[in-house]
Amino acid sequence: MTWLLRDESTRKPAAVADGTPGPEPGTAPADDTAVDAVDVSEAESDGDQAPSRGRLSVRLRRIAVAVLAVALVLAGCGFFYGAHQVRSTASARNRALTDTEATTRVAGDVGNALARVFSYTPDGLDAAERSARSVLDGRAARQYAELLGRIRAELTEQRVTLSTQAVRVGVLELDGDSARLLVFLDQVARRDRAAATSAAAQLTVTARWEHDRWRIVDIRTR
Amino acid sequence: MKRVARALAAARSLPALALALALIAGGFAVWTGWDWYAAAHDDSAEYAAQRDVALAAGEQAVQNLNTLDHRDVERGLDLWESATTGDLHDQLASGREEFAAQVQTAKTVTTARVLSGAVTELDDRAGRARVLVALRVTVKASDGQRTDKDSRMLGELTRTGGRWKLSALGQAPVGGTSAG
Numbered sequence: 503m504t505w506l507l508r509d510e511s512t513r514k515p516a517a518v519a520d521g522t523p524g525p526e527p528g529t530a531p532a533d534d535t536a537v538d539a540v541d542v543s544e545a546e547s548d549g550d551q552a553p554s555r556g557r558l559s560v561r562l563r564r565i566a567v568a569v570l571a572v573a574l575v576l577a578g579c580g581f582f583y584g585a586h587q588v589r590s591t592a593s594a595r596n597r598a599l600t601d602t603e604a605t606t607r608v609a610g611d612v613g614n615a616l617a618r619v620f621s622y623t624p625d626g627l628d629a630a631e632r633s634a635r636s637v638l639d640g641r642a643a644r645q646y647a648e649l650l651g652r653i654r655a656e657l658t659e660q661r662v663t664l665s666t667q668a669v670r671v672g673v674l675e676l677d678g679d680s681a682r683l684l685v686f687l688d689q690v691a692r693r694d695r696a697a698a699t700s701a702a703a704q705l706t707v708t709a710r711w712e713h714d715r716w717r718i719v720d721i722r723t724r
Numbered sequence: 725m726k727r728v729a730r731a732l733a734a735a736r737s738l739p740a741l742a743l744a745l746a747l748i749a750g751g752f753a754v755w756t757g758w759d760w761y762a763a764a765h766d767d768s769a770e771y772a773a774q775r776d777v778a779l780a781a782g783e784q785a786v787q788n789l790n791t792l793d794h795r796d797v798e799r800g801l802d803l804w805e806s807a808t809t810g811d812l813h814d815q816l817a818s819g820r821e822e823f824a825a826q827v828q829t830a831k832t833v834t835t836a837r838v839l840s841g842a843v844t845e846l847d848d849r850a851g852r853a854r855v856l857v858a859l860r861v862t863v864k865a866s867d868g869q870r871t872d873k874d875s876r877m878l879g880e881l882t883r884t885g886g887r888w889k890l891s892a893l894g895q896a897p898v899g900g901t902s903a904g
Contacts, residue, residue: 564739564742567742567746568742570749571742571745571746571749571750572749574746574749574750574752574753575749575752575753577753577756577757578749578752578753578755578756578757579756580756581753581756581757581759581760582756582759582760584760584763584764585756585759585760585762585763585764588760588763588764588766588769589763589769591769593769593773593775594766594768594769594773596772596776597772598775598842599771599772599775599843599845599846600768600771600772600775601768669896670844670856670876670878670896671844672841672842672843672844672855672856673842673844674841674842683842684840684841684842684856684858686856686858686876686896688898700898702876702896702898704839704840704858704874704876706840724839724840724858724874
């Protein structure tokens with residue numbers, strides 16, 4: 503829009519050069535300084551003069567172009583904002599199910615990871631712990647270490663075998679490298695020679711994509 | 725007179741500058757307009773919106789079907805019927821009177837709260853979806869004693885008349901599918 507202003511100020515001297523009569527016809531221009539003096543006074547009163555039709559249409563055309571350009575820029579900004587609004591809605595940002603491949607991947611990875619770390623035999627606790635180190639991280643890893651530290655002695659003593667299976671996994675949110683899932687677990691525990699008992703658990707799990715795989719960073723029972 | 729000549733040259737180049745700026749503005753508007761159109765007609769955004777609508781409807785329906793007050797059985801059961809369709813709806817409608825009598829005799833008030841829910845399958849063309857819902861059901865017996873029970877439900881939704889309704893609902897079986 504600055505060009506429009508420049509247009510107004512630079513065009514005036516040209517009008518003087520064309521010989522447009524000044525506001526005071528009596529004072530004839532004597533030299534360059536006089537022209538400058540007229541120039542200044544004319545700049546204010548130019549609108550009152552009657553410019554030729556051609557010049558008027560040029561001016562109108564320029565104003566039209568300016569208005570059009572401004573309108574286009576405003577429309578562009580509007581579209582830009584609109585597109586941003588559409589893309590940034592919570593529903594559009596959540597890629598659960600819309601990105602089929604990633605959804606299947608995270609559901610499978612998380613289901614398998616839970617089954618591995620929560621399945622163990624009395625003599626195979628170390629294997630479960632090794633699995634935990636590779637698939638758990640953050641708060642989940644701390645919780646798991648604490649849990650195992652508390653029950654380890656008991657498990658070996660009572661010869662407990664636990665087998666866990668993720669029976670249903672639903673992805674709540676999937677946004678780039680972070681995901682939240684709802685997992686239904688089935689757990690079957692067997693104490694030495696006693697009959698097996700089964701239990702159900704509902705968890706919400708937070709997972710993070712790190713080094714080309716999903717790692718569980720938080721587990722909460724629902 | 726140099727000043728005048730310079731001014732004249734500037735005035736002559738102005739239309740070209742104006743035109744260039746107008747073209748740039750036009751290009752900007754076309755690009756953003758196209759981008760906006762693409763975003764607004766993005767299939768996956770529409771699919772995502774359907775997913776969220778289905779989930780909200782599914783959670784609400786599951787909650788409705790686990791809520792019943794013996795003092796207002798008719799209204800509760802109306803809600804059940806309005807949230808369901810297909811076989812499930814027929815089942816509820818046919819067993820309605822018997823069930824209402826049972827609840828009124830037992831004098832229980834059952835309320836439910838959805839803890840978490842997720843859509844596991846969505847076919848937005850066929851209008852079918854499956855949901856997982858973790859639910860806490862509170863039953864208040866006639867003697868005022870409350871018991872909480874967590875349950876995990878599997879629901880199947882069918883879209884009828886633009887609305888998602890439950891066409892099947894069951895508990896996720898426990899220990900039934902071992903070593904599978």
